[in-house]
Amino acid sequence: MDILIAGAGIGGLTLALSLRTVGFERIRVLEAAPRIEPLGVGLNILPNAVRELAELGLADRLADLCVPTGELSYYDRFGSLVWNEPRGLGAGYRWPQFSIHRGRLQQVLLDAVRERLGPAAVVTDARVRDAQTRPDRRVEVLLEHPAAGGGSRCDADLVVGADGIHSAVRAALYPEEGPPPWNGLLVWRGATWSPPFLDGRTMIIAGDLGRRVVAYPMTPPRPDGRVLVNWAVARPARTDERLDRADWNRPVDPETFLPDFADLRFDWLDVPGLVRGGDEALVYPMVDREPLPRWTFGAVTLLGDAAHAMYPMGSNGATQSIVDARVLAYHLAGLARRAPAGGVGDELDAALAAYERDRRPVTTELQRNNRQMGPEVVINLAAERAPDGFRHIHDVVPAEELAEISQRYARTAGFDVQTVNGRPSYGVPAPSEEVPR
Numbered sequence: 135m136d137i138l139i140a141g142a143g144i145g146g147l148t149l150a151l152s153l154r155t156v157g158f159e160r161i162r163v164l165e166a167a168p169r170i171e172p173l174g175v176g177l178n179i180l181p182n183a184v185r186e187l188a189e190l191g192l193a194d195r196l197a198d199l200c201v202p203t204g205e206l207s208y209y210d211r212f213g214s215l216v217w218n219e220p221r222g223l224g225a226g227y228r229w230p231q232f233s234i235h236r237g238r239l240q241q242v243l244l245d246a247v248r249e250r251l252g253p254a255a256v257v258t259d260a261r262v263r264d265a266q267t268r269p270d271r272r273v274e275v276l277l278e279h280p281a282a283g284g285g286s287r288c289d290a291d292l293v294v295g296a297d298g299i300h301s302a303v304r305a306a307l308y309p310e311e312g313p314p315p316w317n318g319l320l321v322w323r324g325a326t327w328s329p330p331f332l333d334g335r336t337m338i339i340a341g342d343l344g345r346r347v348v349a350y351p352m353t354p355p356r357p358d359g360r361v362l363v364n365w366a367v368a369r370p371a372r373t374d375e376r377l378d379r380a381d382w383n384r385p386v387d388p389e390t391f392l393p394d395f396a397d398l399r400f401d402w403l404d405v406p407g408l409v410r411g412g413d414e415a416l417v418y419p420m421v422d423r424e425p426l427p428r429w430t431f432g433a434v435t436l437l438g439d440a441a442h443a444m445y446p447m448g449s450n451g452a453t454q455s456i457v458d459a460r461v462l463a464y465h466l467a468g469l470a471r472r473a474p475a476g477g478v479g480d481e482l483d484a485a486l487a488a489y490e491r492d493r494r495p496v497t498t499e500l501q502r503n504n505r506q507m508g509p510e511v512v513i514n515l516a517a518e519r520a521p522d523g524f525r526h527i528h529d530v531v532p533a534e535e536l537a538e539i540s541q542r543y544a545r546t547a548g549f550d551v552q553t554v555n556g557r558p559s560y561g562v563p564a565p566s567e568e569v570p571r
Contacts (some may be wrong), residue, residue, distance in 0.1 A: 135469055135478055138275060138290040139163045140262040140303050142170055144236070145438030145455030146296035147243035147256075151190050152463030154250050156562045157470030161251055162290075166261035166297070168281040170244055172237025175323045175416075176352040176364025178203065178337065178449035179234065181227040182549040183456040188229060189561045195242050200234035201351045201361070204335035208512050211342040212523045213400035216516045217536045221337070226551045233337065233352040235325070235362065239452070264306045265293045267432025271479045291478055293434045294462070296455070299423060301440035307431050314421040314443065317505070320375060321420050321446070322391055323366045324412035325352075330361050331403045337449075339510055340398065340405075342517040345369045346510070347398055347405050365408055366446075367395050368420065388415045420445055422505070425498040430486045437462060442497035447508030450500060450547050457548070458493055460560040465489045467562040500547050509543040512536055 142165035222231035264276040295303025337350035398405040423443040438455030544550040
């Protein structure tokens, strides 16, 4: 069975590794960029996704490159604690939570794909422009080669669109959809080598109804004691700041936005100082995608941001892409073990339908939840009920209400402790590893 994956990001590479684990051999990952470089900023991998990476044999490689997040803490604009919860092993999970630079995670996945599938498994300068299922059930794929110029065609038994929020595969399935909707917020992101704050393993989210800052360390300390801190600040756009929703990763001068965050200086973290210490600041419009009624058409399906791009609340973007990849490989595993009589059509349809039944309702609910600020709504509650600050948070927001918000979101996203620790594995042994009955 020939499988093409559009996009060599976190989800696409995880899928390639997972498919190889269950026995597929003819897998190609098509990447639009002429070179895959360690770009981006930080992200969090929640324990449900770290479990999947561990089952792929990558946990030790990643542990040397990241920070095992110990706590998540929310603060108001005065630096007063709203909510704190343990994360990872400290919360009772069997797997940690990882804060890591996106480029480092991608490089670990890329190296593993090339080791296990061969150096030719990832094809660069190959942008998927269209993918259509033919009457014979094969998928015809139109490619563009931006660096080399020109285009080409190929075909496959299955095409998976893991090509991000601006997915060409999704656009082929939904040609009338248009650009991703923008909620009017702007986000500035970057990374700074800085002395660690608090205990060196805490992710913080602070602010009020109109402004937000997220910061967390994502590397072990250098010899000078500094760590690479990921930071992001957000606020509503002004009328003169209308961005093209495809205008991503645009460098800007921090002084153009820092005056709006000048008072976010706490005893334990100087936010403006952190931002000014970075090499660059990049501006993004906060966009997502509308939930889809279906992901699969014939032998073409979607995964990760191509299927369910969501606002960056709750650290779920990369995590859900990893889980998508593992679930899809799990349901496809039977096709790697035998050649079904009459071809792969009916069994492939059943596998893709099972994947979508498992994943689309979960991610749809998560997309909608994140549009309501996800777990970060606790900051809004504190600001609404105590705009001038509070002596103790439980005077304005009861502990039970805060705990329920956190627990409800974890259940929605599938990373509550009971689910992560107790569910069966998505790992399926390769044919050579099967125990005869």
